Amino acid sequence: MTQACFRFHGALERFLAPAHRGRAVWVECASVASAKHQIEALGIPHTEVGLLLINGQAATLTQRLREGDQVVVHPAMAIARDEKRPGDLPIAPPRFVADAHLGALARRLRMAGFDTLYDNAYADPALAELANREARFLLTRDRELLKRRQVVQGCYIHALRPEAQLGELFERLALRHWVAPFTRCLTCNAELQPVALEQVSERIPIRVRDRHQAFLHCPACDKLFWEGSHWRAMRERLALLGA
Known part of the structure; x- marks a missing residue:
């Protein structure tokens, strides 16, 4: 076994057991454990990890842990809390x-113009594969x-109410720069087309x-x-979200 010291910051602490919050914690790890393996063993999905430092140096989640490593973990995309300039953003929204539990959020994202797939019949393996195949969050x-x-x-x-969920996502991913309402x-998520009243x-x-x-008009499901x-x-x- 190997011992490493972990310190988590920001929203990541919400995933931890109460005894592990607000302080550095020494953890016993398997001798071949990667940073990803041990972070997830503590309850934090790898998607939530942003800046990862091991012994003061930037590291990747695949890095193997060694005896006495000092691991500091910051939340993903925390920089989105600051003002982003257009040049700092990805080239596409x-x-x-x-x-299945976020149908109301999906509807609000579509209303704001974001390509959002949703079907409450999706099983977990299919969701994971679809997200990977189409490069979706x-x-x-x-x-x-x-x-x-x-x-x-x-x-x-984290939020429970759809409005708060939308605000959380806007903050994390700086979505206001990509808004294209209606x-x-x-x-059905298809792109709408203008249609004459006649x-x-x-x-x-x-x-x-x-x-x-x-x-x-929706060309896919024929709704107006x-x-x-x-x-x-x-x-x-x-x-209210600055968009």
Whole structure:
């Protein structure tokens, strides 16, 4: 066996047993244990790890632990709390797949314009494989799901309420820079297309035709959308998030 000293910072402490929070902890590790193996054994999915220091030097999760190592772990993408400039951002907006318990969050992400897959019939292995194959962030409140080897990008969602979950994700991934409201179907995630009132007038209630001129059509599931009260509510939510 090997002993190493671990110190976790920020949101990572929420995953730890109470006795391990707020202080350095000496842990017995297998002689061939990697940093990833031991961090996950302590309850923290590898997707939640950002800066990893071993004996003061930047390290990777695959690094083997040695006797007396001093391991310091910071949360993933904590830098997103600071103001990001456009040049610091990835070249494309992040894409997501949400697990069965995050349907309301998936709907809000779609409303904000983010490509978000969701199906409450997805099994855990399929979710992990889909996230890996399509380079999507896997969103879940199941830490064991995020520990799967196939998962490269993921976010454990701490909040319980959908609005708070959306705010948490906006902060962590600086999503406000990518917002494109009402460009995706809330039901099936396909990109919406503008459609003339004349083409869909028979499908629109009279009271809506009298009040709205702009309509959007989903080419995948054939649904129609217009700027009703739920759109205004979403714009207010996004404004509160700085988008």
